[in-house]
Every structure is written in C-alpha cells, then in structure tokens.
Amino acid sequence: MRYRDELWYVLRETWATVRRRTSYHVRTHISATKRAISNGPSSVFNFLTGSTSYYRSHPKTLWNELVSGFTVAILQIPESVAFSFVAGVDPVVGLRGTVFMAIVCGALGARPPMISGIAGAMAVVVAEGSGAGGRWREFERSVIERMVFMTLILTGIFQFVIGALGFARLSKIIPFTAMIGYMNGLAIIILISQFDTFKECPEGHFSVCARQDSLKWMSASNGNTWMVALEVVLAAVIVYFFPLLKRVERFVPAPLVALVLVTAFEHGINRPLIGYPARLIKETASVSGKFAIPDIPSLPNDAPWGDIITYALVMALVGMIESIMTSDAVAEVLREPNGNFTSTHETLAQGMGNFVSGLFGGLGGDAMMGQSLVNVINGGRYRLSAFSSGIFLAIVILALPQAIGLVPVACLGGILFTIVVKTFYWHTFILLFKLSLADSLNIVLVTVLAVMTNLAIAVGAGVVWRSLAHTLASSSLLHVHWELLGWAPEEDNYSVLSDSVSVHSAPLPRIESKASMQIETASANARLVPQKKVYYINGPLFFGSVTTFRTAFTPAADPHHITIDLTESLVSDFSGVAAIYAVYKRYQKLKKAVFIRGLDAHSRMHIHRSMKLKYLTMTDAETEAAKQAEREHIVHVDDDEESLSMHALEHLMLFRPQGDELHHPDLELSAEEAIDILRSAGVVLVEAGENSTLALERVQSSQAIVSIV
Numbered sequence: 284m285r286y287r288d289e290l291w292y293v294l295r296e297t298w299a300t301v302r303r304r305t306s307y308h309v310r311t312h313i314s315a316t317k318r319a320i321s322n323g324p325s326s327v328f329n330f331l332t333g334s335t336s337y338y339r340s341h342p343k344t345l346w347n348e349l350v351s352g353f354t355v356a357i358l359q360i361p362e363s364v365a366f367s368f369v370a371g372v373d374p375v376v377g378l379r380g381t382v383f384m385a386i387v388c389g390a391l392g393a394r395p396p397m398i399s400g401i402a403g404a405m406a407v408v409v410a411e412g413s414g415a416g417g418r419w420r421e422f423e424r425s426v427i428e429r430m431v432f433m434t435l436i437l438t439g440i441f442q443f444v445i446g447a448l449g450f451a452r453l454s455k456i457i458p459f460t461a462m463i464g465y466m467n468g469l470a471i472i473i474l475i476s477q478f479d480t481f482k483e484c485p486e487g488h489f490s491v492c493a494r495q496d497s498l499k500w501m502s503a504s505n506g507n508t509w510m511v512a513l514e515v516v517l518a519a520v521i522v523y524f525f526p527l528l529k530r531v532e533r534f535v536p537a538p539l540v541a542l543v544l545v546t547a548f549e550h551g552i553n554r555p556l557i558g559y560p561a562r563l564i565k566e567t568a569s570v571s572g573k574f575a576i577p578d579i580p581s582l583p584n585d586a587p588w589g590d591i592i593t594y595a596l597v598m599a600l601v602g603m604i605e606s607i608m609t610s611d612a613v614a615e616v617l618r619e620p621n622g623n624f625t626s627t628h629e630t631l632a633q634g635m636g637n638f639v640s641g642l643f644g645g646l647g648g649d650a651m652m653g654q655s656l657v658n659v660i661n662g663g664r665y666r667l668s669a670f671s672s673g674i675f676l677a678i679v680i681l682a683l684p685q686a687i688g689l690v691p692v693a694c695l696g697g698i699l700f701t702i703v704v705k706t707f708y709w710h711t712f713i714l715l716f717k718l719s720l721a722d723s724l725n726i727v728l729v730t731v732l733a734v735m736t737n738l739a740i741a742v743g744a745g746v747v748w749r750s751l752a753h754t755l756a757s758s759s760l761l762h763v764h765w766e767l768l769g770w771a772p773e774e775d776n777y778s779v780l781s782d783s784v785s786v787h788s789a790p791l792p793r794i795e796s797k798a799s800m801q802i803e804t805a806s807a808n809a810r811l812v813p814q815k816k817v818y819y820i821n822g823p824l825f826f827g828s829v830t831t832f833r834t835a836f837t838p839a840a841d842p843h844h845i846t847i848d849l850t851e852s853l854v855s856d857f858s859g860v861a862a863i864y865a866v867y868k869r870y871q872k873l874k875k876a877v878f879i880r881g882l883d884a885h886s887r888m889h890i891h892r893s894m895k896l897k898y899l900t901m902t903d904a905e906t907e908a909a910k911q912a913e914r915e916h917i918v919h920v921d922d923d924e925e926s927l928s929m930h931a932l933e934h935l936m937l938f939r940p941q942g943d944e945l946h947h948p949d950l951e952l953s954a955e956e957a958i959d960i961l962r963s964a965g966v967v968l969v970e971a972g973e974n975s976t977l978a979l980e981r982v983q984s985s986q987a988i989v990s991i992v
Contacts, residue, residue, distance in 0.1 A: 334667070344665075351663035352671030355398050355654050358536035359385075359676060362651075362702070363401050364564065364687060365695040369476045370406040370646055371414035372431060374564060374687060375680065377401045379574060380435075380645030382677045387636035388650070389669030393628035394613050396663040398655045398672060399636060401648040403702070404605050405598045407472045408737055409434055409646075412590050415479060415498065419587065428644070429580035430591060435647040436579070437595035439638025442603060446630035454607045454626055460718070460725040461745030462608070463708045467726070468733020468741055470707035473699055475734075480696035481511060489567045510559035511693045518545045518697025523704075536657065538698050545694035564695075565688030574677075575644030597739040602637065602649035603630050604742060609650035616659050653705075721752035758827030761820070761852075763835035767842075769814030817846045824849070826858035833862055838869045845870055850881035854889050863890075 338345040359381050367377030381400035388399035409431055412419045419427050445451055481501050484492035492498050501508040518541040525537035554560050607626045614621050633649055640647040658668050715723045725745050732741035824832055847866070854860060863879065870877045882890060 334665075338667070345667070347662040348665055348667040349671055351658050351661040352668045353675045354536060354661055355658050355663075355668070355672040356385075356675035356679065357539045358654055358657060359398075359400050359651075359672070360679065360687070361538040361542045361690075361695060361698050364690070365699045366401050366403050366406040366648075367646065368479070368567070368692070368695065369403060369414070369473065369699075370410045370431070371417060372428060372646060375573075375684070376428065376431070376644065377406075377646045378676065378680050378687075379643060380640045380647045382673045382680065383640040383643055383645050384636045384648050385673030385676065386670055387639050388632045389666055389671075389673060391632040391635060392650075392666075392669070393625045393632065394610050394650075394655075395666040396617075396655065396658050396668055397609060397613050397629075397650050398658050398669050399606070399633065399648060399650045400654065401646045402602070402605060402651055403473050403699075403706075404469050404601050404738060405438075405648050406646070407469070407476065408598050408601060408739075409594055410476065411737070412587070412594060414476070418590055422583075426583060426586075429582060430586060431646065432580045432641045432644055433582060434591050434595045434598070435637050435641030435645070437592060437641075438598045438602065438647060439634045439636070439641060441596055441599035442630055442634030442637060444634075445599060445603060446627050446634060449627055451603055451607070451626040451630040454604055457604065457742060457746055458722075458725065458749045460722045460749065461729050461742050463711060463714070464726045464729025464745055465604070465733060465738060465742055466706055466708050467711060467730040468738060470703045471730070471734050472738075473706070474703045477696045477699050477703075480515065480692055481508065483507075483562070489562065506559040507561065510553060510557070511561050511696075514545050514549065514553075514561055514691055514693035515697040515700065517541075517548065518694045519700045520697075521545075522698055522701040541698060542690055542694055545697070546690050549691045549694075550689065561691045561693050563688060564690050564692060565685075567692055574681075577639075577642040579642070597737050598637075598647075599634075600739040600742075601737075602633055602647075605652075606630065606633050606650035609652045609655055612652055613655050613659060616656065617664075653702075721749065721756075725749050725752075754827050757823055757825070758831070761822035761824065761828035761831045763818060763820055763832070765816055765818045767813035767816055769842075769844075770811045771814050772811060813842050815844045815846065816841050817848055819848045819850075820852040822851075823853045823855055824859035824862065825853075825855035829858050829862035832859075833865060836866050836869065838866075838873050838875065841870075841875065843875045844878070845875060846878045846880065848881050849879065849886070852881070852886075854882060854886035857889055860889050 338348075360378070363377040363381045364374040367374045370377070378401075384399040384401070388397070389395075392399065411417055412434075413427050413431050419430060422430070479498065482498040483489070483501050484497070485499055486492075489498075501511070521541040521544060522537045525531075525540050549561060549563075603626075606629050610625060610629050611621065614625075629650070637647040658672075663669070711726060715726065718726075725748050728748055729741045729745040732744050818836065820832065822828065847863070854863070867877050867879075
C-alpha cells in the first residue's frame with residue numbers, strides 16, 4: 284500500500300509538471316502566433332516605409348547593400364549549378380531553389396545579412412534517390428523531379444514543426460567533435476559525387492546513362508580525359524589563388540572568374556585549336572529559364588513515400604544544423620549575441636523557404652556559410668543584401684539561360700573540389716592524437732557514418748556516443764569524505780582506535796587536526812567516541828554514480844547522528860533521489876537519525892518527487908547554524924524524536940572533487956597505524972616515556988601534541 288501511494292504520488296507530480304510546462308509553451312506559441320498574424324500587415328507596412336525612409340537618407344548604405352547582394356548572386360550561380368548535378372536534377376531546378384531560399388529567408392530569417400540557397404549538405408541527401416544510379420532511377424525524369432519537389436515541401440513542413448515546438452534549441456547539445464565529423468563527412472560525400480566528371484556515356488545522352496547507372500570511366504589514353512583533368516585543375520587554381528587579389532576579389536568572386544575563364548578556354552582555345560572537347564552543362568542536362576507555377580506535385584500510386592518522408596526528415600535536420608552553425612558564425616563576425624529564440628526563428632524561416640521552393644519547383648537548401656561571410660565582409664548588414672541577391676539571380680536566370688549551358692562540367696568539378704578542401708577540417712589529423720579517446724572516436728564515427736549512411740544519422744550517433752562517454756566519465760567524479768564530531772566519553776567498548784591503543788585523557792579538553800576532530804574528555808580512564816558524523820558529497824549524483832554514493836556509508840559503525848552534506852553535489856535525476864532514500868532507510872532500521880542539507884531548487888525539484896523525502900525540512904538558518912557550530916567545534920545533539928526527522932535539502936554549489944576520508948571508524952588499528960593517522964592529521968608526536976598510553980596535550984599554537992608516556 285505504501286509503495287503504491289508513493290508511485291501514485293510520483294506519477295501525479297510528474298504529470299502535473301509536464302502539463303504545466305506544456306501548457307506554458309503552448310500558450311506562449313499561440314499568443315506569439317496570434318500577435319504575428321494580427322500585427323503582420325501593419326508590421327510589413329511599417330518595415331517597408333521605415334526601410335524606404337532609411338535608405339533614402341542613407342544612399343551609401345543602399346549602394347553597399349545592392350552591390351553586396353549582386354556579388355553574392357553571381358557567386359551562387361556556379362555552386363547552385365554544381366550542387367544541382369550532385370542532386371541529379373537540372374541546373375535550373377537548383378537555381379530556382381536558390382532564388383526562393385534567398386528571397387524568403389532574407390526577408391524572414393533571424394540574421395538579416397545571412398544568405399540562404401541550395402547547399403551541398405542537403406543535395407547529397409536527396410541524391411540518394413534522385414542522383415545518378417539512385418533509388419528512384421526506375422522512374423521517369425519528370426516523375427523524379429516531382430518527387431524531389433514533394434520532398435522539399437515536406438522538408439519545409441518538418442522544419443516548421445521543429446521550430447514551432449522549440450526543438451531547434453536542442454542543437455546546442457551537439458558536441459564540437461560531432462560537428463568536425465559532420466564537416467569531414469560532407470566534404471568526402473561531395474568529393475565522391477564529383478567522380479562523375481570523369482565518366483562518360485558511350486551511347487546516348489549522359490542523363491539517360493546516369494539514370495540507368497551505366498556510366499563508364501573515361502580512358503586514361505583518351506585526350507579528352509586529360510583535358511577534363513586540366514580544366515578541373517585550372518578552375519581549382521583560379522578559385523584558390525584569385526582571393527589573393529583582395530581589392531578585386533571583393534567585388535568579383537573567385538568562382539565566377541573561374542567559370543568565365545575556363546568557359547573561355549574551352550570555347551576559344553580547346554575546341555577550335557586543340558580538339559579535345561569537354562562535356563558541357565547543356566550536353567548533360569537541359570537548361571531552361573522558366574519559373575514553374577506553384578503547385579502541389581502529383582505522384583504516381585507506386586511512389587516511394589517511405590523514401591520521400593525519410594529524405595525530408597533528414598534534410599530538415601541537416602538544414603537546421605547547418606543553418607544554426609552559419610548563424611553562429613555570422614554572429615561571431617558581427618559580434619552580436621545569440622538570442623534565446625534565434626535558432627527557433629531561423630528554423631521557421633528555413634522551413635518556409637523550403638516549402639515555397641518546393642511549390643515553385645526548386646531544390647531548396649539552407650543557410651550558406653561561405654556566401655554569408657562574403658556578404659558580411661562586403662558590407663552587407665541588413666535584409667536588403669540577402670533579399671536582393673535572390674532578385675538579381677532571378678534576373679540572370681531569365682536573361683542568360685543559354686549562357687549557363689556553355690559552361691564545362693569540369694569547371695564545376697574544380698569549383699567543388701576547392702569547396703571540399705575548405706570544408707574538410709584538416710586539423711583533424713592532429714586532434715586525433717591530442718584529444719581523449721572518446722572524442723577522437725567520435726570524430727571518426729561521425730565521419731564514417733556520414734559517408735556510409737547520411738549526415739543526420741551520423742550526427743545523432745555522435746551525440747549518443749559522446750553522451751554515453753560523458754556519463755561514464757562523470758560517474759567517477761563523485762567523491763565522499765567525512766569527519767567525526769562531538770567526541771565524548773563512553774562506557775562501552777566502542778572506540779575509534781582499536782583496543783591495542785588505550786587512550787589516556789589528559790586534563791586538556793580538546794584535540795584539533797586537519798580533519799577538524801574534537802575530543803572532549805571528562806574522565807581519566809573513559810574511552811572517547813564521536814557523537815556525530817558528517818558525510819561530504821562532492822560531484823554529480825545521478826544514475827551513473829549512485830553505486831559509489833551508496834557504498835560510501837557504513838550505518839552499522841556510524842554514530843547515532845548522521846549529516847549528509849550535499850552542498851557541493853548536484854542531484855540530477857530520480858536515481859539520485861532513490862539512492863538518498865535507500866541510505867536513509869538503512870539508518871532508519873538502526874534507529875539512527877539522519878540530517879540532509881545542501882540542495883538548491885533544481886535538486887529539490889527531484890527530491891520533492893519522493894513523498895517520503897518531501898516533508899523533511901531544514902531551513903537555511905538551521906543549515907548555517909549547524910555549519911557554524913561545526914566550525915567552532917560545538918556539537919549539539921538533540922534526542923527529541925521530532926527533531927530527528929530528515930530535513931529538506933537546501934542550497935547547492937557546483938561540485939568540486941576532494942580527497943578521501945581521513946579515517947574509517949570500523950578499522951582495527953595498531954599503535955603504529957594510529958600514530959601514522961594522527962601524523963597525517965597534523966598532530967605532532969613527542970617521545971616521553973616507555974609506556975604505551977597516549978596522553979593528549981594542547982599547546983598555544985592550537986596544534987595538538989601527543990606524547991607517548
């Protein structure tokens with residue numbers, strides 16, 4: 284009956300807490316949504332009128348914003364086309380996605396100058412289905428594109444739900460080692476995807492062979508193979524070294540220069556003079572400058588909905604992680620603090636951008652770190668720079684669709700190769716030998732799983748692994764030490780020292796040592812026993828450390844008054860509460876009083892889930908009075924049964940591991956061992972005679988001298 288009542292109490296309190304917190308979050312989000320809807324039109328109008336007035340009075344800022352937006356738009360063209368090939372879709376699909384992501388996220392995102400567009404992290408996820416030789420290769424090309432659009436729509440919905448429920452804030456638990464593995468895995472995936480640059484279709488169009496997974500490696504004896512390799516190297520060298528011209532590179536991005544120069548080399552030198560033509564974009568996929576009408580794509584009855592939902596969920600998580608990482612990087616450059624809801628705000632904006640991109644037949648993406656940093660460095664500080672980049676890119680798509688088709692695919696391969704070099708965390712090879720084994724294994728684990736499975740599973744596995752390693756390490760941080768107080772004469776045979784050492788009481792009342800021991804004697808031949816024992820707990824008390832906590836107590840040998848000091852401990856879960864209650868029951872069976880002190884509100888929250896421990900109270904004044912009395916070597920023992928109830932747990936400080944205990948009361952000690960213990964406690968021993976009785980003398984320096992007389 285008792286256990287049933289306690290279980291019912293725990294369930295009731297837990298349900299009340301969950302309901303209270305859920306109700307608070309729901310009310311908060313509902314009220315925020317209502318305010319956003321009701322104030323939306325007026326907010327937009329005020330924003331537009333305020334921005335117009337501001338830029339009218341600050342024309343230089345307007346110029347900087349537009350120039351930076353145009354630069355970013357041009358910079359996004361080669362990467363959008365390249366990542367389109369990674370995802371296995373036409374270049375215009377990736378460009379449309381970049382346009383809508385830039386416009387929507389530029390207008391609604393948490394960081395005004397942050398740029399969004401089609402990203403490699405999301406392209407490699409959907410490429411498992413839509414890429415060359417992917418899971419959807421049996422479907423027609425138009426059907427594959429509609430499945431990609433549906434995946435993007437669901438991605439936006441998932442991201443919006445994640446942001447609305449506040450789950451985006453969970454990204455802060457991702458360890459940095461998992462982020463390193465994430466970046467390394469992403470770099471390797473992008474590198475592998477570029478192997479198709481050195482493949483060809485012996486018969487038919489390249490896209491047909493790619494869907495049928497019948498591409499063949501180009502022969503090393505073929506001159507076209509070496510020309511492709513030359514253009515890859517040429518594009519990579521330009522992208523790598525052109526930024527050294529900082530004044531020029533600030534306005535003309537290196538990828539755009541590589542795209543123009545390699546295209547000029549292909550059509551001005553290679554084809555007319557050398558005669559080893561490289562494959563062009565228009566020979567790989569169709570290029571169209573049209574924008575699709577927004578529509579929910581229709582899928583066949585045998586559409587792989589399981590794959591679509593899986594890819595959408597993975598892309599939602601990957602996009603959220605990369606966007607939050609980019610937001611943190613931009614905040615670091617701008618020296619702006621991150622708000623409590625910055626990650627939630629950005630995730631909602633990314634969800635809206637991907638949803639709109641899917642409706643308009645785009646590939647979608649997330650925040651782009653490289654382009655965002657370029658925008659900030661070029662002077663972009665407001666939403667106009669990010670918003671205008673999408674507008675400028677849309678104009679380029681409508682005006683120059685055929686020009687995009689003339690770009691050699693090898694040029695895109697060279698650009699992506701430099702992205703691989705910049706994405707991979709090269710310091711990894713040093714960290715693997717400098718970090719702990721758990722951190723090094725986490726980097727390797729996430730990197731391997733990212734390549735073998737997908738990025739979301741890899742990061743999730745990294746979080747789980749590091750959590751387990753942290754739990755195991757934290758379980759060894761709990762330390763227990765104790766001290767004996769209130770020494771008084773006892774008629775029975777109980778003594779701290781063994782019977783081989785007889786204690787002779789000197790006329791002096793007290794002995795002091797580093798262990799803060801106090802011996803008060805009243806009779807010349809009486810044995811001295813402690814009246815109180817204080818256990819000091821240092822470290823986190825949770826499910827991983829409860830065994831150490833329970834085994835530190837010796838109820839049978841302890842005095843009748845026990846104090847458990849948790850000032851430098853943290854009760855983290857109900858396992859810690861159960862351990863405290865188990866120790867209390869052991870002392871209760873021996874009719875010994877237990878006092879517990881030293882918990883703050885967080886630990887008390889866990890303690891109050893136990894009906895037995897909830898009503899055990901010790902006020903702050905009582906706690907401070909007890910500690911002051913111990914410092915002054917005054918021990919008050921109250922035998923009133925009502926005052927012997929366990930006290931509620933107050934005040935908490937961060938844990939700090941300390942040393943082990945000085946003695947153990949049930950040890951059998953010889954005279955030599957007892958002398959060693961006294962010496963370790965700061966007691967000075969003086970030879971005074973041949974007898975084996977210890978006489979205690981006190982000197983003015985408050986240091987005890989034990990004379991062997």
